[in-house]
Amino acid sequence: MRNVALLLFSAVTSGLAQAPQIAPTPSIVYAVHDPRSIKDYNTNPRVVREMVNRLVVAATGQADVAKAWASLVSPDDTIGIKICAAGGDLFTTHHYFLNAIVDGLFAAGHSRKGIIVWDRSLGGIKGAGYKPGMDGYKLQAIAPRDGYDPKAILSAPLIGKLVWGDFDYTGDITKVPFLSDTENTSNVSHFSKILSTDVTKIINVPVMSVSETNGIAGCIYNMTIPNIDNWRRFAQGSRFGAESLAEIYSNPLIAKKVVFNLMDGLIAQYAGGPQPQPNYAIHHATLYASRDPIALDAVAVKRLEEWRARGSLRAIHPLATYIDFASQLGLGNSTPNRIELKNIGR
Numbered sequence: 317m318r319n320v321a322l323l324l325f326s327a328v329t330s331g332l333a334q335a336p337q338i339a340p341t342p343s344i345v346y347a348v349h350d351p352r353s354i355k356d357y358n359t360n361p362r363v364v365r366e367m368v369n370r371l372v373v374a375a376t377g378q379a380d381v382a383k384a385w386a387s388l389v390s391p392d393d394t395i396g397i398k399i400c401a402a403g404g405d406l407f408t409t410h411h412y413f414l415n416a417i418v419d420g421l422f423a424a425g426h427s428r429k430g431i432i433v434w435d436r437s438l439g440g441i442k443g444a445g446y447k448p449g450m451d452g453y454k455l456q457a458i459a460p461r462d463g464y465d466p467k468a469i470l471s472a473p474l475i476g477k478l479v480w481g482d483f484d485y486t487g488d489i490t491k492v493p494f495l496s497d498t499e500n501t502s503n504v505s506h507f508s509k510i511l512s513t514d515v516t517k518i519i520n521v522p523v524m525s526v527s528e529t530n531g532i533a534g535c536i537y538n539m540t541i542p543n544i545d546n547w548r549r550f551a552q553g554s555r556f557g558a559e560s561l562a563e564i565y566s567n568p569l570i571a572k573k574v575v576f577n578l579m580d581g582l583i584a585q586y587a588g589g590p591q592p593q594p595n596y597a598i599h600h601a602t603l604y605a606s607r608d609p610i611a612l613d614a615v616a617v618k619r620l621e622e623w624r625a626r627g628s629l630r631a632i633h634p635l636a637t638y639i640d641f642a643s644q645l646g647l648g649n650s651t652p653n654r655i656e657l658k659n660i661g662r
Contacts, residue, residue, distance in 0.1 A: 531636025610648025
């Protein structure tokens with residue numbers, strides 16, 4: 317039975333102040349751009365597949381696609397692919413992008429039936445080309461309440477109001493004093509069972525989008541907020557709440573399971589995300605990959621900020637301070653002089 321340590325934010329922060337930090341190894345973020353990959357919101361499956369294959373081969377330094385994916389996951393692994401399905405028909409992780417990943421894993425010897433593709437809710441996939449049961453892999457949402465692991469918990473001195481679907485939520489008002497300030501509040505969250513027990517290795521596949529509550533709906537966000545209950549307390553815009561995402565990501569259930577990050581930048585959304593906002597989206601026609609989720613998020617924030625500045629929108633990076641905090645925790649690199657952006661040609 318797996319024991320999951322509680323996240324004690326104050327202790328970690330105190331430790332950071334006392335312990336000297338070792339300079340991390342520089343990170344590489346790989347990017348491949350091809351204007352043929354998307355037109356009028358329609359993706360070109362052949363071109364997207366070629367882009368994904370070039371990225372994974374370059375990022376792993378292997379000779380071919382099968383060897384590249386085999387270097388990231390072993391035959392005994394149960395593989396999870398964490399997509400973002402909050403973007404509706406047009407802004408959910410693109411179907412052909414995901415299929416190219418699954419086909420690469422299949423080439424490396426993994427059964428499609430043993431691959432779990434998930435998000436908190438899969439409502440956004442209905443018009444995005446996904447065909448439950450038809451593509452071979454498992455498509456799963458996190459079931460309200462029962463989809464969370466009662467043993468895989470994290471606590472933080474930040475109270476959140478529980479809602480229906482949270483593990484500890486109770487709708488029985490007869491057990492709560494009238495007008496009680498403590499009704500359905502908690503400082504505890506639970507990780508999803510998919511994350512805690514169902515998968516052993518994870519391919520993290522966020523979209524290139526801002527989050528109006530957490531700065532960017534990138535690699536860190538994609539693995540934290542959608543994978544816990546009582547999550548609203550970490551989306552309040554406070555400095556503590558922002559730093560908490562780095563703390564959550566550092567949990568072994570996430571940090572030790574995520575082996576690769578691929579960001580869907582075919583369409584980039586620089587405002588209003590992660591819900592769909594076509595007025596603030598562009599055909600970026602670019603895919604990104606890195607073993608370092610922090611570096612990839614840092615690259616994405618910089619690009620998204622450029623588009624926001626052109627649109628006279630306020631800066632979004634103050635809501636994404638967890639990226640720098642994650643770097644302080646040793647989870648990756650966020651400073652530009654420790655990140656190399658390498659463009660992969662055709």
